[in-house]
Amino acid sequence: MSEELSPEVIQRRDLILRNLQESLGVDKLSKQLATDGKVPHLYWGTATTGKPHVGYLVPMRKIADFLQAGLNVTILFADLHAFLDNMKSTWELLENRVVYYQNVIKALLQSLDVPIDRLHFVKGTTYQLSREYTNDVLRLSAQVSQRDALKAGAEVVKQVSSPLLSGLLYPLLQALDEQYLKVDGQFGGVDQRKIFILAEEQLPKLKLGKRWHLMNPMVPGLTGTKMSSSEEDSKIDVLDEAEKVRAKILGAACSRDQPDNGVLSFYNFVLFPIVSPKAIQVENHEFFDFESLKTAYLSGKLSEESLKNYLAEFLVQLLAKVSEKCDNDEVRNAKEKGYQNIEVKNEKIEEKPVELDANQKNWAEILLRNEILNRESLEATISKISQERPLKLVFVVHGRGKFHLGFIGQILKIKELHDAGIPISATILVSDIEAYLDNEKVSWGAIDARAIYYREMLISLVKHLNLQDLVKIQIASEIEGYFSSDYVLDFYKMASAVTRDESTICEGTSLSGNLVSLMYTLNARLVQPDVLLIGKDSANLAELSAKLLRFIGQTPVVHLATDEIVGCDGKKMSCSNVDQLLDPLDTPKQTKTKIARSFCEPGNLSGNVAMQLAQQIVFRVLALKNEKVELRISRSAENGGDVVIRDYEGLENEFVTGSNPEFPLHPADLKNAVVGVINQLFDGIRADFAEKPRQKLVTDAFTVSKGKKK
Template sequence: MIRSRCLIRNSHTFVTSPIFYANAEPHIGHAYTAVLCDTAHRWNVLKNSNNQNSDSRALFSIGTDEHGSKIYQASQLAKKTPKEFCDQVSSKFSNLFENLNLSHTHFIRTTDSKHSEAVQTFWKTLSSNGYIYKSSYSGYYSITDECFIPENEVEKRNDQMVLKTTSQPVEWIEEENYMFRLSEFREKVKEWIEKTDVVYPVKYKTLALDSLTMEDDLSISRTRSRLSWGIPVPDDPSQTIYVWLDALVNYLTVSGYPQKQFVWPPTCQIIGKDITKFHLFYWPAFLMAANLSLPKKVFIHGHWLVDNVKMSKSLGNVVNPNETMDKFTSEGLRYFLLKQGNPSSDCSFSWSSCLEMINSDMVNNVGNLVNRSTVAKINKSGEYPKVESLESKVKEDTEKLMEMLEESYEKCIELYNEMMYYKLEIDDIDMSGKEAPKVEEISEKTKETRDLILRNLQESLGVDKLTKQLETDGKVAHVYWGTATTGKPHVGYLVPMRKIADFLQAGLKVTILFADLHAYLDNMKSSWELLKSRVVYYECVIKALLQSLDVPIEQLYFKKGTEYQLSREYTDDVLRLSAQVSQRDALKAGAEVVKQVSSPLLSGLLYPLLQALDEQYLKVDGQFGGVDQRKIFILAEEQLPKLKLGKRWHLMNPMVPGLTGTKMSSSEEDSKIDVLDEPDRVRTKIMGAACSRDQPDNGVLSFYNFVLFPIVSPNAIEISNQQFFDFESLKTAYLDGKLDENSLKTFLADFLVKLLEKVRTRCDNDVVKDAKEKGYSTVEDVVSEALKSSPIPELSTEQKAWKDVLGAELLIPDELDRVLPTISSSNPLEIMFVANGKGKFHLGFVAPLLKIKSLHDSGVPVKGTILVSDIEAFLDNEKVSWGAIEARGIYYREMFLSLIKRLKLENIIEVKIAAEHEKYFDKDYVLDFYKMASAVTRDETTICEGSALSGNLVPLIYSLNAHIHRPDLLIVGNDSTVFADLSARLLRYFGYPAISHLAIPTVPGCNGQKMSCSVLDFLLDPLDTPKQTKTKIARSFCEPGNLDGNVAMQLAELIVFPLLNGSCLNIPRSADNGGDVSVSNYRELEHEFVTGTNPEFPLHPGDLKNAVVGVINGLFDGVRADFADKTREKLVKDAFMASKGKKK
């Protein structure tokens, strides 16, 4: 490798951003790169703030790339000169960086004169060193990428040559160009990439090496006649310097080059993965040719998608970062990009996820902490002690907390140095009123037992609680490990089995949970009988595994999840937990164990909640699992105590990578070796496993580390005449080339075959054979087929008339057509309205009663049911206690009964509370609930307000209520028709008939919006005083020019005239104002209000409002009278008690 010349400065940091192409406006991807660079630069400045070295500098450059064919073409389309066009676009980038509050030291434009000087000087250096020559050149050229493309990277599609990877068109060009001797540097660049840590994250090293495929020299100029917009070649004005050579030199320009003193090399160059070839092949080759030092680090990141779709102008989904900052502020956007942005993969932007993250982390956590720390009640003076004295006091009072903060500090520094900002966690800090825990002495026996329990774990939580329990409780500690019976046990199970052996040796009681419900939901094509056989198979294999390791299993217990997970009590707790966990937190908790997609299944969000609750229902003291369970364990530690269900300790073993380099999974055949695989299959899979020295955490080495050595210890193993007593010595020998891959794999294969032979022998019996045959037979689809369409019977004249009365607002009308032929006076049409009693009862609930009354009065034989859904109410309002919800159900029932009495509908309508139904939350109901959760996504069920996961469960409960009660028709507000469509899809998916819905207009509140249970100032509560009702309506909008927003007119149409039932609405007025007005229907009222029978005396809004108030108060008076007794007064009080608590 060429040795670079000496650096001008001995100590500096130099962060570079790629300069952005000025052919279009900036988008969210540009903002991410810029913020990533800015954070790295700020961290450098912060770290070096106490550096007394006067020769130390911190640079950060960013800018715009303004030359090339694309710029010229874009300027022509914009009818501007290239310079005018670049000035306009570059200013937008500059403004974006200012809005993002970047701290860059240099903003460069490639049209700057100093940059042109640097590029031409660099060209002359390459030329004088003998690396540039002139030659005829031909090849495929991509205007999009501004470079020639090797022939093996293009193909013909639709009579046009295009890039294989992007389908961008290329054109064949033949011309005389200047060439750079790139071929002389290919091996040198490869050596640099392979033998240094320059590429980060490490996963991109393969991408960098793959970019070195070009074996020819590189054309570094274009004819001036074809490309005039660029920097001319020195001493040859007929040629323009290649835009990528021009662009890459920008890093030298900002450093001070070509002056005698300049800051070099960059300490961190940050790029997107799409420009890897230019920065990790062309750029180091150019620098080597110029005898300049190479960058210290090239940090590569993935792309940004929008809702998991690539950004595209044609799709209209390009996100403007300035618009995003207008909504979320620059600090909010910066935080989201760094927290959401995992450099190792492509990331997705969505407005909802940005809002959730900012509210959850910045508002609820950090904002809450700052507010509680600075509020005047705590710090009345508003003054703060000096840091030194405060530090001393804090250390004195909270030594344990300081130790924790020190550990966090070190971890934080590590992550900032690695630029892995997304891994930084913001946890709630609640230390108020707590004393630092006392460090107590423990016995040597306890220490030995604890060390045995903790050995070879990757991480543990709550060790203090475990230690205290071992020392003082006097009872056997109980831990559980769970596995879903989705596939077959594989050799990765040997890792937890080794730890379970330690637990049993330590005297712990161990329960192994077979999560059969999870397995069923993961693949609903598996029958319950099949899954029962799989549980038997799993139990036999796991017992055999442990016995083959000479582990006594007297203290080992087995449990199936469905033995308790389908109970009413367990499901109640799932719903309670869902009410305090947000969608985002549930998704985050399952990130490592649930497949991540743009719109995850709802069951995937419930998975972490179920696993957390298993701790309570298995009555264990702790849970054991892989380190991929960490976020679920943290969820359990944070959330279960809030339900007064206790906090457990958690132990995590490392994960053994699969044979293909990914996580070993029961459902991924290529990644695993099944415990009962035949020896030849075991050997074949081991010999074909990924075992690269570049990836020392591969599955082969990991198996030595976590399985083989713990089993053989303290004895040594011998491979190729070398003895190894521990994993580190073996790993070093292999990575240094002293141990070859074939020998490494052969020894492991022999070891596994020998170990698994013991397991196969123990499993060679009829029980295992029968379980395997029944549990892994051909899987048939057991999800009920959708009901086949049957012919719709012909309707009679009377039945057609009934359907006409129902109106055009029918949803899923075919289902009603199947029902109507059976309807008669002796078998009336059963109509149901589901009332979600989450807040105050209001006038809007009168509308479905009036609709049922209208149908009855029109001759349709009907029977109505009002179903008060208390569970829906709880899920849709997580701040309300279970006790209050139960009381609220009764309150709603009494309200409806009072109104029904007023409307004389006692013989037509009954009121039920959903939870009182005998099938409510029985085994079939619960199973259907989980099945539905596995059939819909989070986005499909995000209907209710709020961020709690419980809101997504409301459509499921609605569908199940519909299925249990089976009405012929459901009434729904016209703003909630999504419930009709979703419930129909869910019911049909599981073989149940869908139900027709009738959409009715929603009653407006006094603010003109839909009347809502939670907006007290604008709802009309039957228990309001007559004056309150009048005052609320008097404040409402009521102008003739806008009837759609006229509250009084809408109330008249939807409530008043249906209540009057054909009687006239009398509107008293004085003789001076034209006298009384009497109208018999809404059309007459509209005419009087807008035009007036006597135009000299139009109907005044105040007179109209008073008339409406009179009718509504007339209805409410009877309800007020019913609720005047103390029993009902207490009922209302109980229904709206403020405290949150456990269900009675």
């Protein structure tokens, strides 16, 4: 490759690559440098937490090389990351810190006599809270495992046995920044290497391109450890006074037994690149390169004191230029406002004592006959309810697969609570993003089509249950505020509240499964529910949701847990088991066949699917349609003749002993009766979907599309 490059391109490339510890994708970089009209573009990012310190001279010296080599350079101020750093800062503080950082970095580069016309500054929040960016975070999380995310951040995220979810997301966000900053490459410390590898491996899978990556060595701090904004003794602030600079340099660790100490590293990565090709003169010795100076020092030819004194005076003179350029009201105001000592108050839930009137006490008592989760919020919730302000019940549906009768349990519960006297306003929220995050049970390109299919199925089911005046259906993505900047910010706040282990509620290893509880909470909150309906097997989701809401200063939502509707195999009816679920669009024969295969031993109630379907669905549906509940079961005369049963207890008696003990109810007759009621309900839905436009909805919902959801 080098033989094909012009001397000018080779010179630019060598300037870009000098003093780096590692470079990935150099061939691509070289090709871009050799392309007429192409100006390669890279970015370097920093979180605006502490003040810039002299450790920044190392990346700034390299950024100076990049600018002198004719590259475009973007510096990213990661204000979102800074805000989420234990949420120690306010947005007002961070706005001022960005101003401070920008002025100091400009002054640093100008003090190195570097032209900055190709230098650009960007705040992370200008794009990281957008819907498009967040969509790509979710897409990326579905293809990255928990293990790979943890591994990628191993050098930059604090390692604990069960890391915070935000720490696992960090490498994904940094990788995606490359796409949204429209750069050709990224520059960072060698501690970023695993994040760079993740970006190179994963972004092309989303057709977001592959970039080159440049890494500078990690320079030790003055105390011998990594220079850090949070360790006062390890750093020198760029605007520190001269005496403080001298004192810290003279007190720095510089042992000949540790040749990689911070003092020698500054000579290597800052001083020599700045003065080259001129020499550095220490104790009347001239040194044109770092290795000769290092050898002289390690062999004892140079004293520690003289080495430190030269470095101290060099830094004092350089930082004096920086201070002069920063001696203005804008920088002073930004420094004062950005680093003032303020107490960042954690958002707390204000708990006020409530008193319930007679109606409200009665409604609370009705609710408490059910399994209530997060019940500490129940009284406060009920205290808001009146005939004019109904209880807002919400049931969140995730379209993981084929629509089935298992969703009827929560719908019937809504009706039963209403009939018990509670004023109700109910919403079924269709939120299929969770189905994508759960092992991609709906493809990315089919999310919208799946949501529409579920909405139309629910509308039809609710209509044929005669509940359309009580229950409305809504798609989460169509609600105002869905994936707004506030929504996304709360998403990241919540990711800072729970660990990997706490948020692992889905099977599989992809990181996206850990995000399901966050999206469930955010999407449910869009409709501002009083009570959320949930299956009893999802109690852990209710607990997680409560923790997430408390973390952002909001009251946990009361959950009412309902029994799971049984499938034809005796287990919970599930989208993932097509052969055992009851699909309203199955033919009458298919429905009959599925129920006919189910376990239903004569006289045995244990595990009896037909009896469970009768209890959970048949009698409850009949009660919606008739004032007098009657389940008519046809039998031949020789088998005891027809029977009419008015409640489930009567059915149990008829099945176990029989009103005529010589003729207890036969399983086949029981199943036929159950099939009859269910098929009668399904007939209306089948009729609704008989038209071609509705049939196309079903087809589109299960068509794998490569398109990107907007």
